[in-house]
Amino acid sequence: MTDPPVAYRHQVGAQESQIVLPPSLVDVAAGQLRRMIIGGHLLPGDRVVENRLTQQLGISRPPLREALRVLEREGLVRALPRKGAIVTPLTLHDVYEIFTLRHELELLAVRLGIPVRDPERLDRCRARLELMAEAARSGDQAAFTECSFEFHAAVIGLSGHQRLEAAYRTMQLQMLLCMTLNHRARADQENLVQNVGRHRRLLGLIEGGDRDLILQELAHHGDRTFLDDIESTLDGHTDVALAWLERARKGED
Amino acid sequence: MTDPPVAYRHQVGAQESQIVLPPSLVDVAAGQLRRMIIGGHLLPGDRVVENRLTQQLGISRPPLREALRVLEREGLVRALPRKGAIVTPLTLHDVYEIFTLRHELELLAVRLGIPVRDPERLDRCRARLELMAEAARSGDQAAFTECSFEFHAAVIGLSGHQRLEAAYRTMQLQMLLCMTLNHRARADQENLVQNVGRHRRLLGLIEGGDRDLILQELAHHGDRTFLDDIESTLDGHTDVALAWLERARKGED
DNA sequence: GCCTGGACTATTGTCTACAGTAGCCAGGCA
DNA sequence: TGCCTGGCTACTGTAGACAATAGTCCAGGC
CATH class of the missing domain: 1.10.10.10 (Winged helix-like DNA-binding domain superfamily/Winged helix DNA-binding domain)
Structure with missing residues (x-):
C-alpha cells in the first residue's frame, strides 16, 4: 500500500x-x-x-x-x-471482557482527567474531532474509524496517563475487531454525521469540566453500562454490537 | 542457562x-x-x-x-x-501511573470476582499461596517474588476476566521494575513470612465472599490508596516504594 | 470398506550474512 | 584553542536460506 x-x-x-x-x-x-x-x-x-x-x-x-x-x-x-x-477468535465472553474493561478504563480516565489541566491536550481533542467531521462529510468509512479511534484516545489522554491510554487503545482495537463480526456494520453518511454530533456534545461536557456529571452520564445507562453509547461508542455501532451480542447470546458461542 | x-x-x-x-x-x-x-x-x-x-x-x-x-x-x-x-527508564510520574492503574484493575477484579463463583479458581489461589509460604520458609527471595506474582495474578483471575488479568500482569511487572530502583529492597526472611501472613488474611477475606468489605479495605487507605498494602502489595516492599516515592518527590525526576 | 502407515507438501522456527546508520575519535582548519 | 570534517567502529534493520515439524493424501493391508 x-x-x-x-x-x-x-x-x-x-x-x-x-x-x-x-x-x-x-x-x-x-x-x-x-x-x-x-x-x-x-x-x-x-x-x-x-x-x-x-x-x-x-x-x-x-x-x-x-x-x-x-x-x-x-x-x-x-x-x-x-x-x-x-x-483472535471471539466468543461472547470475549466481547463482555472487552467492553467491561474498556468502560472501566474510561471511568478512570474521567476521574483522573476532568477537569482538564492542560489546555493543549484539549486542543488535540478538538483537532481530531474536526478530522472526524471531515471524514464524516466525505463519507470515508475507514478514515472515519481511524479518526474516531484517535479522538477517543485523545480524550483518554486528557488524563495524562500514558499507560492508561495504552491499555485503552488496546481495548479499542479489540472492540473494532468485535465490529468485524457483523457484516452489516456499515454506517451510512447520515449516521457518521450524527455520530460526530454526539462526540461534539461529549467534548462540550468535557470543556464544562464537571466530572461528576460525566461520570453520572456514564453510569446512567443501566443495562447498557458496558455499551455506553454517549461518549465512547465508536462509529455509532453500538446498536450493531448490541444486536450481535443478543444474537450470540441465543446461538453460537 | x-x-x-x-x-x-x-x-x-x-x-x-x-x-x-x-x-x-x-x-x-x-x-x-x-x-x-x-x-x-x-x-x-x-x-x-x-x-x-x-x-x-x-x-x-x-x-x-x-x-x-x-x-x-x-x-x-x-x-x-x-x-x-x-x-524502560522510570520517572516519578511513571510510578504514579503504574500504581494507580494497577490499583484500579484490582478494584475491578474484586467487583467482578467476589464472591467467587468457581471454587476451582480459589483452589489455585490456595496452591500458589502455599508455594509462596514455602519460598518464604526457604528464604529464596527470587522464588518468593515469582510465587507472589503468580498468587496475585490468580487472585485477579478469580474474576474470570482474562484481559483484566493480562493488563494486571503487565502492571505487576512494571511495579517489580520500580522495585529495582531501590537497592535496599531486599527483605529478610522474617519479612517474607509476615508477608505470607498478610496474603493469607487476604485469602480469608476472599473466602468470606464479602465484596464490600474488601473494597472498603482497599479504599480505606487514604493517602496510600494507590499503594494499598494489604491485599496486593508485593513482597512487603510498600514501605520501600513509599520511601522511594518520597525521595523522588523531593529530588530527581 | 475401513484403518494404518508412510511419503509429501506447506509452514513455522532458527541461523548466518549483508546493508545501512549512529556515535566516536582523530586530524585539519580557522 | 575551538570547531568542523572525514573515516572508523559498533550496532541495528533486513534479507535469504536451511532445519524441523504438522497436516494431508494415497497406497496397502486387515
Whole structure:
C-alpha cells in the first residue's frame, strides 16, 4: 500500500528540529496488519500465514514476525505454537471482557482527567474531532474509524496517563475487531454525521469540566453500562454490537 | 542457562493428554530477559544490546528481537529507533501511573470476582499461596517474588476476566521494575513470612465472599490508596516504594 | 470398506550474512 | 584553542536460506 522505502531518506520538515524518519518495516507491517484485521479483510479465526503476507507486503519474514508478536500482545492475533497464527477468535465472553474493561478504563480516565489541566491536550481533542467531521462529510468509512479511534484516545489522554491510554487503545482495537463480526456494520453518511454530533456534545461536557456529571452520564445507562453509547461508542455501532451480542447470546458461542 | 534444545523432543507426560513441548526460543528469551530486568541485573536506563544478549543466551538475533518486541509491549523495554533498546527508564510520574492503574484493575477484579463463583479458581489461589509460604520458609527471595506474582495474578483471575488479568500482569511487572530502583529492597526472611501472613488474611477475606468489605479495605487507605498494602502489595516492599516515592518527590525526576 | 502407515507438501522456527546508520575519535582548519 | 570534517567502529534493520515439524493424501493391508 505505502511504497516500501528502498533506501532511508531523511526528510527535514518545515521546522528544522522536526526530522521525519521513515518508520521501520516492523511498524509498517504492524499497521498494515491492523488495518487488514480491523477492515475485515482478515476475520476472527482466519489463519495468518507468514509467507503469504510477506509477499503481499513486499517484505521479508523477520520484520513480519516481529510485527506479529506486537499484534499478539495487542490481542488481535493468537499464536498457536508450530501451527502459525490466527486472528483472535471471539466468543461472547470475549466481547463482555472487552467492553467491561474498556468502560472501566474510561471511568478512570474521567476521574483522573476532568477537569482538564492542560489546555493543549484539549486542543488535540478538538483537532481530531474536526478530522472526524471531515471524514464524516466525505463519507470515508475507514478514515472515519481511524479518526474516531484517535479522538477517543485523545480524550483518554486528557488524563495524562500514558499507560492508561495504552491499555485503552488496546481495548479499542479489540472492540473494532468485535465490529468485524457483523457484516452489516456499515454506517451510512447520515449516521457518521450524527455520530460526530454526539462526540461534539461529549467534548462540550468535557470543556464544562464537571466530572461528576460525566461520570453520572456514564453510569446512567443501566443495562447498557458496558455499551455506553454517549461518549465512547465508536462509529455509532453500538446498536450493531448490541444486536450481535443478543444474537450470540441465543446461538453460537 | 537452559540447555538449547538442538532437536525438538516430544515428551508425553503422565497424563496422556498432557504433551509437553519445549518452549520456543522467543519465550525462553523473553522469560530470561524479564528475570534479568526484574532481578536488577539490568537497571532502568541500561542499554539492551542485541549481540551481547545473543551470546549470553546462546541464541541468534531473530528470536531475541521478537522477545524484545514482546518486552516492549509489556513496558519493560523501550525501543529507540536505530539506536537500540533500553530498559524502560522510570520517572516519578511513571510510578504514579503504574500504581494507580494497577490499583484500579484490582478494584475491578474484586467487583467482578467476589464472591467467587468457581471454587476451582480459589483452589489455585490456595496452591500458589502455599508455594509462596514455602519460598518464604526457604528464604529464596527470587522464588518468593515469582510465587507472589503468580498468587496475585490468580487472585485477579478469580474474576474470570482474562484481559483484566493480562493488563494486571503487565502492571505487576512494571511495579517489580520500580522495585529495582531501590537497592535496599531486599527483605529478610522474617519479612517474607509476615508477608505470607498478610496474603493469607487476604485469602480469608476472599473466602468470606464479602465484596464490600474488601473494597472498603482497599479504599480505606487514604493517602496510600494507590499503594494499598494489604491485599496486593508485593513482597512487603510498600514501605520501600513509599520511601522511594518520597525521595523522588523531593529530588530527581 | 475401513484403518494404518508412510511419503509429501506447506509452514513455522532458527541461523548466518549483508546493508545501512549512529556515535566516536582523530586530524585539519580557522 | 575551538570547531568542523572525514573515516572508523559498533550496532541495528533486513534479507535469504536451511532445519524441523504438522497436516494431508494415497497406497496397502486387515
